[in-house]
Amino acid sequence: MSVPVQVLLTFLALSACRGHSASLPPTSTFLKESIQLLGKLLGTEVSCAEMNVTDIFAGNKQDNATELLCKASTVALEGRSCHKQLEGIHLNLLHLVQTRSSVHKVPCPVAAGNTTSLKHFLQDLHRLLQQLAKE
Template sequence: MSVLVQVLLTLLLLSACLGDVVTPQPHTLRSRTLKETMKLLEKVQREVSCDKVNVINIFADHKRGNNTDIFCKAATIARETKSCHRELGGIYYNLLSLGRARHKKPCPVAPGSTTSLKNFLKALDYVLQEEFKSLK
């Protein structure tokens, strides 16, 4: 076997190994998405221009441990209110990806009790932090 073939085979094997190391795991992707969403949410909470807008309170009946559904519903509300703050658009897409385990699009949100956008964002921040803690 020539030296060139041996070198090429070695490089091929090394690149295959590096591919496994560099590929992010689903757990890591979820963690990154949660971190990014919390960061955006913090910015929105400081600068939200229409925090007195009322939205459906999806957290009223929220049971711990079922965050996929709550992320999906929160994505719907973020989409509906993204005109209030441009960062809500990023939050919408992140929540959509976090809630995609079961759903392909934002969930319908049934009419019910309402809360202010400010309180909604605060409750969402709490759920995101709990989800992030559960990943560790």
């Protein structure tokens, strides 16, 4: 074999191996799917969008992202009567929490307190997931 053919074969072999390592980790698939579902939900007008849910994003800024995801999964589950897609978001959030931490046991307790509309909760969750996707 000539040198250029050996170099070409080596390059092709390395390119094939690199493709596998560059694939997205499974958690990013759940994250992207949740972002897409939330985008669709936010574009949908429903009468229950003003339904009150616990505002997990207000006040306590000391919760880390995993804690917020865990609490958000609980609120999403509670709001599934308004949007059926929230059950899928709930499952995706559960998967993200379980892969990020073994400490958090789901469902996470959500303390009663401040409330917000379901629409605002979905907007805040959408922003959080977009931030996590950028990291």
